[in-house]
Amino acid sequence: MVDAVKQAAGQGADIICFSELATTGYPPRDFLEFEDFIDLSYRAIDKLKPYSDDIAILVGTPRRNPVKEGKDLYNSALVIHQREIVFTQHKTLLPTYDIFDEYRYFEPASHWEVFEFKGKKIALTICEDIWNVGNENPMYTICPLDEMMTDKPDIVINLSASPFSYDAAQRRIAVVKANVERYKLPFFYINHCGAQTEILFDGGSLVVNQKGIIVDEMSYFEKQIKVYDLDEVQRSTRPHEQTKDKMELIRMGLVMGVQDYFHKLGFEKAIIGLSGGLDSALTCVLAAQALGSENVRVLLMPGPYSSDHSVDDARQLAENLGIQYDIVQINEAYKSLNHILEPIFADRPFDLTEENIQARIRGVLLMAVSNKMGNILLNTSNKSEAAVGYGTLYGDMAGGLSVIGDLYKTEVFELARYINQEEGIIPVNTISKPPSAELRPDQKDSDSLPEYDILDEILFKYIEQTKSPEDIVEEGFDQDLVRRICRMVNTNEFKRHQAPPVLRVSRKAFGMGRRMPIVGKYLS
């Protein structure tokens, strides 16, 4: 942050804006309950002060609530200038839904002022504060900007940590435009960029003038410092927006998500189990884009029911990517474990147990390489299988991070085809063959699941849209199928509880934004 302030000041900027809770990262979660952690955030603000002689620093940070009543903290925006905190505005609207827990920690603002700087009055808001335009959002009863308008501000600034989903940028633009429409003021919207484990922030900061023209939309998934001249912004007639392609946005988001997970934990190298199927192939390509081919290593682990083409397809992908691969047979370990279990299982027939043993042997081998070599294991599950529990806990569900776990299988296909457009890096056969776990002879996913285009549609209606089975049936789906799928989703909550964090690209991902009882009896 100090470097950014110096750079901005060097370019003659009067003001530099950071995002919401920039000192702590977003979301800091229960770190906020440690007095010590709050002390550190105060110290971070102190460290910025010496650099504020010629520039005003606008920065999001937690502040203590001096009043005994109410929560201990505010989610605040400070203005630091000439080595002092010259203005503070707390956040008013505290999102407490989906991935957000702000009411757990913060007291809402009950007092609003504008800040005057170099002859301009600035209305300073934080993220959700601008999402109740004209009090039309049913979740809230206060519109902070309405309150500030009595002071006749000249500019609106919003410091955000607005998480990515593949349609978030469009919704953000709509909200900023709706605010401009209402207040007829130039609007600077500053969004956080970077990943906090599963939560991705895509940047895409906005400068919109009083006429509603998007003067600039900054890059997605890239830290940037840009200087804008207010007069030029106000005069501008030429809009500049980023391209919004769902698959490209998802690809960029997942690449940044992998990068930040590794680098923030101090790791560089990934290990992946490559099956020859599409999920692991796509995960592998994304990992190589994120970490570099030299940092991705794969194991091909054919077992008793693997087809020849699987090994060939996997090897072909590894060679296309130029990544290190090893082929190890699991048959010996599979026999040995079955042998150990023989006295207990006696003559019981082959069932899911033996399928899971194969998947878990692969988990043990991958984790062994992870432990010995210091590579983080990347999980390769997709959202469709995570939803219905089509995966082995401690087997293919293992890993430090789930890369494509918020993509339905149909989206996995779509992203693979999108990535293949240019160089055809994923072997055609990997995309075209029918999905199979290859854990019993001639197995196909469609033996135990409906076709993915139908499954995914039902899952989307149930998970993203929280529709009831009855409502979904009314839209033309088979009643028994819908009930069976909803039931599978709910009864497999125990598996997802132990799944790795999932990079979130949709509006409703498995993980901290979807909190379900395990023993609850709804649709189970």
Next chain:
Amino acid sequence: MVDAVKQAAGQGADIICFSELATTGYPPRDFLEFEDFIDLSYRAIDKLKPYSDDIAILVGTPRRNPVKEGKDLYNSALVIHQREIVFTQHKTLLPTYDIFDEYRYFEPASHWEVFEFKGKKIALTICEDIWNVGNENPMYTICPLDEMMTDKPDIVINLSASPFSYDAAQRRIAVVKANVERYKLPFFYINHCGAQTEILFDGGSLVVNQKGIIVDEMSYFEKQIKVYDLDEVQRSTRPHEQTKDKMELIRMGLVMGVQDYFHKLGFEKAIIGLSGGLDSALTCVLAAQALGSENVRVLLMPGPYSSDHSVDDARQLAENLGIQYDIVQINEAYKSLNHILEPIFADRPFDLTEENIQARIRGVLLMAVSNKMGNILLNTSNKSEAAVGYGTLYGDMAGGLSVIGDLYKTEVFELARYINQEEGIIPVNTISKPPSAELRPDQKDSDSLPEYDILDEILFKYIEQTKSPEDIVEEGFDQDLVRRICRMVNTNEFKRHQAPPVLRVSRKAFGMGRRMPIVGKYLS
């Protein structure tokens, strides 16, 4: 609930009280976001109506907020009488901390009334509503009972879902007494009993008269229906409280937790890996108390570094409990997996990797029995090792439910000794020998961890009391040790993220009540 109403009416009761959100279970979590689920809760209320001719039914249930502004739901208490809902009071104080997420779903009440029934005016409150006595709780600014006192009620009733921790009952009594002290009214405090996955509810409903005498404290961890005569309650001078012994409370809580987890999921049988050590021994005893010896099965899985006494101790415990046990050697599988990995690992020396392989082979074997036989695997980790990451993900960290994961190792010892008082069921050697994972020659826990009495004290200060390393050092602990331990806690969040749910017996358990970033940089 219908049976309870019939029984109470048969005993001549005028009023029957159920607990908070009795129709949905507590906490229903994001089920509340499904319209369909709310419909079902309305239907549950309708099903109670026909039984209310001669008795008033007081019941907690979610209700829709008819106003567009604010959250969609209220957390409500209804009075059903003569087939109609004759009174509704919404909850005012919505806990949003630790395991609680009520502000995620509910709009707080802004309107308070008392309810008149058979000549008595009743102030009806819900759980947290009574925890701001005289507005002295800094988290809240409204005291609902103060608001209701303008209507001069004769009785206070509180419908609660107040979760268990080993000191919860004492705190509840103190709060109810403080309310009685302030209002001088008879107080009926009805608490939920039963487990919702990791959250335990201990019952212990209270009847306290206007003089502050605890006329009755109902049983812990046991569903009960008792009829009280108001006149007798008011006249009573003889207090009746339950015994509060920390270890007995924890034992009862864990037994109920296991029972409800299994029965609510439709399972009866458990499988446990019995090592000869104390954690698995205690887990096994608790499982046998919960499910019956005939429903607990164990595997003894000696490996290359297991001592003879471990197998002997484990076998002795199994025989003491009369549970089914099998002894299987893991050496063959260990050799086979090492052999598979040889070309990759080459001459790299033995390290944590090989220790983890042994633990994971045991995980595979236990899960295989779970899959084949339909037994749920119980996890045997304790809180000390979960805190510092002394455990193998997908190995000994596997399982559907963690039974003793909220007990520090010193508490594990304490509970084991408590249980042994009567029959000495746990072999003395299991309790007295130094803890060891036995994953390398002559290993002891104390090789890599400080002694448990010191470790646990530091962990308690950091986890339960959220103290900073500096503050802990000031209390007389070694600086390097404190920093190292706090760092271990924070950097092992990735492991706990994938751990099974932990039966919560303390005021701060790992799980939904402690929400920490994985890549966050605080003390890491």
